[in-house]
Amino acid sequence: MKLKLHVWRQPNKDQAGAMKDYAVEGVSEHMSFLEMMDTLNEQLMNKGEEPVAFDHDCREGICGSCSMVINGLPHGGHKGVTVCQLHMRHFKDGDEIFIEPWRAKAFPVLKDLVVDRAAFDRIVASGGYVSVATGGAPDANALPIPKKEADLSMDAAACIGCGACVAACKNASAMLFTAAKASHLNHLPQGQPERFERVKNMSMQMDAEGFGTCTNLSQCEAVCPKEISVRVIAEFNADLIKAQVKG
Amino acid sequence: MKLESRIPSGPIENKWTSHKMSMPLINPANKRKFKIIVVGTGLAGSSAAATLSELGYQVESFCFQDSPRRAHSIAAQGGINAAKNYQNDGDSVRRLAYDTVKGGDFRGRESNIYRLAEVSVNIIDQCVAQGVPFAREYGGHLSNRSFGGAQVSRTFYARGQTGQQLLIGAYQALEKQIHTGSVRMHTRHEMLELVTIDGHARGIITRDMVSGKVEAWAADAVVLATGGYGNAYFLSTNAKGCNVTATWRAAKKGAGFANPCYTQIHPTCIPQAGDYQSKLTLMSESLRNDGRVWAPKKKGDTRAPDQIPEDERDYYLERKYPSFGNLAPRDIASRAAKQVCDEGRGVGPGGRGVFLDFADAIKRLGKKVISERYGNLFDMYTTITGEDPYSVPMRIYPAVHYTMGGLWVDYNLMSNLPGLHVIGEANFSDHGANRLGASALMQGLADGYFVLPYTIGAYLATAKQPKVTTDHPEFKKAVADVNTRTAKFLSIKGKRTVDSFHRQLGNMMWEKCGMARNDKGLNELLKEIPALREEFWQNVNVPGSADNLNTALEKAGRVADFFEFCETMAMDALDRDESCGGHFREEHEDEGEAKRNDEKFSHVSVWEVTGDKPVRHKEPLVFEAFHPSVRSYK
Numbered sequence: 012m013k014l015k016l017h018v019w020r021q022p023n024k025d026q027a028g029a030m031k032d033y034a035v036e037g038v039s040e041h042m043s044f045l046e047m048m049d050t051l052n053e054q055l056m057n058k059g060e061e062p063v064a065f066d067h068d069c070r071e072g073i074c075g076s077c078s079m080v081i082n083g084l085p086h087g088g089h090k091g092v093t094v095c096q097l098h099m100r101h102f103k104d105g106d107e108i109f110i111e112p113w114r115a116k117a118f119p120v121l122k123d124l125v126v127d128r129a130a131f132d133r134i135v136a137s138g139g140y141v142s143v144a145t146g147g148a149p150d151a152n153a154l155p156i157p158k159k160e161a162d163l164s165m166d167a168a169a170c171i172g173c174g175a176c177v178a179a180c181k182n183a184s185a186m187l188f189t190a191a192k193a194s195h196l197n198h199l200p201q202g203q204p205e206r207f208e209r210v211k212n213m214s215m216q217m218d219a220e221g222f223g224t225c226t227n228l229s230q231c232e233a234v235c236p237k238e239i240s241v242r243v244i245a246e247f248n249a250d251l252i253k254a255q256v257k258g
Numbered sequence: 259m260k261l262e263s264r265i266p267s268g269p270i271e272n273k274w275t276s277h278k279m280s281m282p283l284i285n286p287a288n289k290r291k292f293k294i295i296v297v298g299t300g301l302a303g304s305s306a307a308a309t310l311s312e313l314g315y316q317v318e319s320f321c322f323q324d325s326p327r328r329a330h331s332i333a334a335q336g337g338i339n340a341a342k343n344y345q346n347d348g349d350s351v352r353r354l355a356y357d358t359v360k361g362g363d364f365r366g367r368e369s370n371i372y373r374l375a376e377v378s379v380n381i382i383d384q385c386v387a388q389g390v391p392f393a394r395e396y397g398g399h400l401s402n403r404s405f406g407g408a409q410v411s412r413t414f415y416a417r418g419q420t421g422q423q424l425l426i427g428a429y430q431a432l433e434k435q436i437h438t439g440s441v442r443m444h445t446r447h448e449m450l451e452l453v454t455i456d457g458h459a460r461g462i463i464t465r466d467m468v469s470g471k472v473e474a475w476a477a478d479a480v481v482l483a484t485g486g487y488g489n490a491y492f493l494s495t496n497a498k499g500c501n502v503t504a505t506w507r508a509a510k511k512g513a514g515f516a517n518p519c520y521t522q523i524h525p526t527c528i529p530q531a532g533d534y535q536s537k538l539t540l541m542s543e544s545l546r547n548d549g550r551v552w553a554p555k556k557k558g559d560t561r562a563p564d565q566i567p568e569d570e571r572d573y574y575l576e577r578k579y580p581s582f583g584n585l586a587p588r589d590i591a592s593r594a595a596k597q598v599c600d601e602g603r604g605v606g607p608g609g610r611g612v613f614l615d616f617a618d619a620i621k622r623l624g625k626k627v628i629s630e631r632y633g634n635l636f637d638m639y640t641t642i643t644g645e646d647p648y649s650v651p652m653r654i655y656p657a658v659h660y661t662m663g664g665l666w667v668d669y670n671l672m673s674n675l676p677g678l679h680v681i682g683e684a685n686f687s688d689h690g691a692n693r694l695g696a697s698a699l700m701q702g703l704a705d706g707y708f709v710l711p712y713t714i715g716a717y718l719a720t721a722k723q724p725k726v727t728t729d730h731p732e733f734k735k736a737v738a739d740v741n742t743r744t745a746k747f748l749s750i751k752g753k754r755t756v757d758s759f760h761r762q763l764g765n766m767m768w769e770k771c772g773m774a775r776n777d778k779g780l781n782e783l784l785k786e787i788p789a790l791r792e793e794f795w796q797n798v799n800v801p802g803s804a805d806n807l808n809t810a811l812e813k814a815g816r817v818a819d820f821f822e823f824c825e826t827m828a829m830d831a832l833d834r835d836e837s838c839g840g841h842f843r844e845e846h847e848d849e850g851e852a853k854r855n856d857e858k859f860s861h862v863s864v865w866e867v868t869g870d871k872p873v874r875h876k877e878p879l880v881f882e883a884f885h886p887s888v889r890s891y892k
Contacts, residue, residue, distance in 0.1 A: 023806055024468075041531045043642075049536055049757070056755045056810065061802045064809050066324060068497040070537045072638065073422055074328045096641045121468050122807040129445065132325050136437040140430035141389045145309040145707045148380075148387035152344060155398025165391040165416060168423060172327055201389045 012038045012104035016051065018063055019111045021120050024127075028120065030109070040100040044087065045070060045077065047099055065124040072096040072236060075171030078178070079124055080111040085175035085234045093173060093236040113174050115183035117221040128174050130220035131188060137216035138209040139192040141201045160198045167194035169237040176231035182223030187231035189217050190247035191239050197250065207254035210247055259514055259866045261877045264668040265369045270355075270883040274373045277669070278712055282719040289314035292718050293477040295462055297449045297504055299326030301421070301699060302682025303483030304428035305706025311440040313711055318475060319432065319441050320464060322448045322499055322812075327429040330485060330497040331702060334421025335542035335635065336405065337413035338699040340378040345402055349410040351375045356884055358697060361407040361587055362662070362690020363839035363854060364886035365520070367862070367879065369669060370687040377708040378700050382414055384707055388427040392416050403547055405695035407587035407891070413696045418542055418634045424699055428706070447473075450743075450815065451736040452480065452508045452678070459508075459678035460726050463736045465744075467812060470805040472740050474728035478721075479677045479714060482508060483706070486661035486683040488521065490820050490827065491772070492764025494658035495527060495540040501816040502823045505665050505684050513673040514864035514875065516686035517663035518823070519831035522693055522840050523773050524659035525551075525591035528642055528652075529611040538657040539642055541614070542635055543695040546584040548619035548628065549652070551575050551591070553612045557602040563613055563651050574598060582891040589692040589840040589852070590891060592656035596773050597850055599655070606653045615651035656773060660698060662689040662840065663830075666864045666877070670713035671705060674864075676721060679714055681705035686862065691839025744804045747814045752797030756813040759794045760820070763787070767824055771831050776844040780832040787828065791821040826865050826872045833874055834859060856886055 013036050021028025035051045042050070045067050052062035068076040077094040081087035087097045102108065110124065118126040168191075176187035193210050196202030202209070225244060232241045266277040284292070292315050296307040299321040307319040321329060341354040355375035359368050382400070386392065392414050393401040402411040416423035435441040444464070451463035453474070461476040484504035488494035509515045526541045552573045554566055574594055579586045586594070595612050598604060605611045620628050625648060629636065636647050643653070664686040665673050671687075672679050682702040689697065766786055770779035794817070802808040836859045837843045837852035846853040862877040 039532055039534060042534055043536070046534050046536050050534060053755055053757065056799060056801055059799075059801065061808075062810055064807055068323060068328055068499050069330060069333045070498060071333055071539050072641075073333050073419065074323075074330070074497060075325075075332075076323065076328050091637065092641055096638070098641065098644070100644060125807060128324055132327075132433060132436075132443075132445075135430060136433040140434045141387065142434060143387045143431075144312045145305070145384060145431070145711070146380075148383040151342070151382045151386040151392075152399050154386075156394055157398050158394045158396050161391050161394045161398075164389075165393075165423075168391050168416075168426065169419065171422075172325065195391065196389050199389050199391065201387060 012040070012102070014038055014102065015107045017107070017109045020063070020123055022122065024119055024121055038099055040098070042099045043070065043095055044081070044097040044099065045095050063124065064122045067095060070095040073171060075173040078113050078126065078173055078175070080113065080178055082109050085113070085178040086236055088234065091236055091238050113178035115177045115222070117183065117185070118174060118177065130222070131172050131174065131185070133220060134185065134189055134213055134216045135192060138205065138212035139196070141196060142205060154200055156199060164195050164198035167191040167198070167239060167243050170239055171237055173236065175234045175236060177222065179230040179234040180223070180226060182226050184225050185217050185222040186225040186244050186247070187235060187239060187241065189213050190243040193247050193250065194243035197246065207250060207257055210250040211254045214251060259674055259864065259875050261514065261666065261674060261864055261875060262668060263367070263877060264670060266669065270369065270372045273369055274376055281712060281716040284715050284719050286314050290316060292316065293318065294479050294481060294714065295320070295475055295477040296481045296483060297462065298329065298483035298485060299429070299432065300329035300331035300483060300485060300682060301425055301428055301702030302706040303329065304425065304432045305703050306481055306483060306681060306710050307441055308428065308431035308435050309707050309711045310714070311435040317441040318444065318477065320444045320447045320449060322446065322467065324445055326432055326443065326445065327426060329425065330500055331425045331699070332422045333497065334699055335418045335540065336544035337403065337415035337420045337696040338381065338424060339405065339412050339696040340382045340414060340700065341375055341412060342379055342382060344400060345411045347410045349412050353410065354378060354412065357408050358688070358694060359690070359884045360889055361694035362692055363852065363889050364690065364860070364881065365838050365879065366690030367687050368881055368884055372883065373709065374688050374701055374704050377704045380708055381700065381703045385424060385427050388431060390416065390423050390427040403544055404585060406543055406546065406585045406591070407582070407694040415544065418544070418632060421699060424703065428703070448812065449504045450507065450740045452511045453732050453736045454511050454675060455726055455730060455732050456723070458676045458721065458723050461728065461733060463740050465740065468807050470808070472737055474733040474737055476726050476728050476733065478718060478723070479679060481679045481681060481710065482665065482684050483682045484684045486664065487823060488658045488661050490764065490824050491658045491767050492761050493530065493535060493538050493768070495524060495538050498537060501819070503816050503819045505680070506819045506823050508665060508673070508675070508678060509867050511675065512868050513675045513678055514666035514866055515663070515826060516666035516862050516864045517830065518827040518865065519771070519834055519841050520662035520691050520839065521658060522588060522660040522662060523592045523656045524588055525595055525656050526614060526654045527657035528639065529606055529655040531607070539638065540657070540659060541639060541652060541654060543588070545614060545632060545635060548631070549584065549614040549616050550618060551584055551612055551614055553598045553603045553605065559603070563615070579891045586891050587692060587694060592773060593842060593850065595656055611653040611655045613651035614654045616647060617651070620648065660693055662686065662691060662693055666862065670716055671710050672713070672717060677717060679710060681710050691841050743815065744811065747798070747800045747811060748804060750796065750798050750800065752799045754797050755799055756810055756817050759790065759798060760813070760817045763790060763820060763824060771828050774842050774844050775831050777832065780828050783828045784825065784832070787821065787825045794818070794821060826867060829872055830863055830865065834863060860886065
């Protein structure tokens with residue numbers, strides 16, 4: 012099929028960008044969206060132009076690198092898939108597609124569709140872990156964990172840190188990401204000692220990075236490729252209140 | 259090239275314990291005087307960087323991704339082995355070690371492998387303490403499943419995302435150390451050169467992939483945890499960014515490259531759909547716990563799978579390997595699939611595929627149980643192929659997945675270049691000629707959490723090298739080398755894209771140095787690679803500039819290194835005139851099984867690539883605890 016693309020081109024962090032139009036030909040319905048972008052880039056380079064820069068790596072929906080807003084929706088808006096897992100069979104010949112980077116103050120554009128998501132790493136560094144050093148851990152089966160709790164923890168731990176939740180939110184809030192990390196750890200006995208300090212510190216870091224406050228509109232959940240539930244946000248807020256009461 | 263394996267003496271059960279006692283220690287106050295560079299943040303790199311900094315060393319950590327959490331370990335699906343014997347099915351450290359030695363077709367180093375099995379139990383404890391949400395039974399205890407090449411259930415898992423969860427555990431440990439200031443993290447930095455001074459590894463040169471700035475970094479030791487070279491084939495299950503550059507650059511500075519021809523072709527991947535394809539997707543080996551592999555008995559049978567009656571199906575793994583059945587090891591299962599397709603019995607487009615069928619398991623256990631076990635894998639399959647594996651069998655075909663070869667290391671995980679340590683997939687030592695499923699995660703974390711943090715101290719305590727800064731002429735020269743290479747790529751302005759060369763090279767490698775190899779094909783390949791390489795250096799087109807984010811430039815550097823590396827890989831495949839594990843020379847087979855030649859090839863082939871022509875050295879393999887036998891899974 013043949014497609015008309017409108018792609019965000021921005022030379023670097025400091026210069027302004029703009030949407031640019033491209034026609035791409037020879038797209039198969041079996042291609043992934045990124046393979047369609049590869050096809051575009053090969054065509055551009057054969058014409059002597061610079062390829063469109065975009066983040067990608069594993070191309071199987073788990074590394075969290077790929078990050079494009081497609082027709083206004085992060086990852087294209089199909090339930091439970093990242094851009095790399097979005098296939099062209101969802102499009103038809105002659106379609107017009109708008110492709111933009113994540114847009115959020117805390118995620119500055121570095122070039123074209125590539126943004127800087129280091130703010131997520133700093134949120135994790137502010138408390139998204141159990142403070143245990145290597146060595147001296149007790150036997151793994153010494154502490155049974157109810158399957159239900161382990162499953163709730165795993166549901167939240169499935170987050171791939173892609174940032175679609177931020178890109179979807181009109182406040183560019185990082186609540187779903189931050190709360191998912193807290194929920195992963197807070198459902199486990201290993202996470203209890205630091206539970207309340209964790210939510211306080213991560214929440215403060217999230218604010219410091221320039222993410223907005225939660226809108227309670229659940230757009231984040233709707234676009235999350237790992238379908239993480241906003242129940243993690245409710246848990247996070249509850250823990251935050253408890254943390255304040257405890258002082 | 260001097261290859262001293264430094265394997266401690268004594269019975270295999272005591273080697274690691276006595277070695278730990280004999281290694282010199284560095285007192286905590288002195289540790290902080292040493293700086294260690296760790297390149298790569300997968301399971302091995304993240305766990306090593308975190309643990310070394312906990313011990314008190316200053317750590318500089320580098321990755322090419324935008325966050326350490328994205329390293330390709332994250333894509334491992336099925337699980338991690340450990341000799342916990344929680345299932346009471348007769349597992350032990352010795353059994354895990356034996357399975358791994360045998361799985362590697364007696365081409366790995368048994369002392370390293372035994373140590374790996376020994377520390378495997380600590381890994382699970384450590385990960386649980388970090389909050390890794392492993393699958394659990396209703397009683398709250400950890401759940402296990404089986405993997406290929408083993409008759410016990412020793413694989414721990416977190417749904418189909420075990421690699422992700424283990425990497426997030428290691429990443430969180432790393433972020434904890436970054437927060438304390440004891441690790442300095444450099445993301446979007448690609449290592450382009452190793453710097454040696456007086457024969458010791460003393461630093462690296464990196465390119466900042468956003469600003470293009472080329473920088474030098476000096477340290478007291480360098481650790482490479484930069485993964486494997488599966489992308490030499492262009493199409494593989496590896497992430498797009500995976501490359502051989504860091505290890506190859508080290509090899510060019512004198513580090514020996516061991517067994518480059520040992521590559522693992524994984525039997526259960528989604529078959530290739532077209533020429534545009536950018537990568538292949540793995541379907542976890544864990545699926546073979548419940549899925550049955552089959553092909554039609556009749557050649558060219560194009561009926562839909564549900565139209566083929568039971569007695570016209572060939573469950574060839576169950577037929578050929580009754581004691582291991584569908585859980586035969588990867589090299590064997592891959593070869594069997596290739597044979598079936600070569601006989602004209604393959605299914606799907608081009609006849610390159612076999613069925614992986616869950617109908618029996620769904621009948622036995624119900625759709626709900628199967629969905630709980632493999633739901634995300636089934637979803638992934640549906641997303642990619644548009645087919646529903648709950649009702650139609652999956653179609654699968656082998657694909658390049660892992661590389662057992664890598665930089666040569668001694669028992670301390672140090673290469674022949676003093677100070678250069680190599681861990682995880684990047685080294686060669688633990689998997690011989692074939693890796694068993696769920697052992698890569700085990701090795702990455704064993705090296706990073708429990709082996710290197712001890713052994714690197716032995717080097718630092720005894721090396722007595724003067725402190726150096728990046729003002730040293732060797733650093734200046736290495737920076738100049740990188741800049742020259744970059745300028746060269748940008749100046750060629752040819753007609754072909756980097757990807758088009760990479761695709762062609764990969765295709766050549768797959769055809770002649772892939773699942774089956776022979777003397778004629780390898781000799782042809784050794785002429786074709788240099789010819790294509792020459793064209794690359796004349797006719798590649800790298801647009802853009804050096805001082806900006808430039809994806810074409812990044813790829814050009816990696817593909818240029820693949821060109822050189824692939825030649826050595828083909829030489830190694832030609833030189834190893836036997837079949838073993840994943841290295842299948844068609845001249846040496848016994849009813850389709852790999853036929854080893856222990857008399858001539860019971861050694862590690864180590865290639866020195868600093869001169870005009872690669873030179874092969876040998877480390878003889880010594881088996882004291884486990885005796886090489888014909889590897890049978892029948």
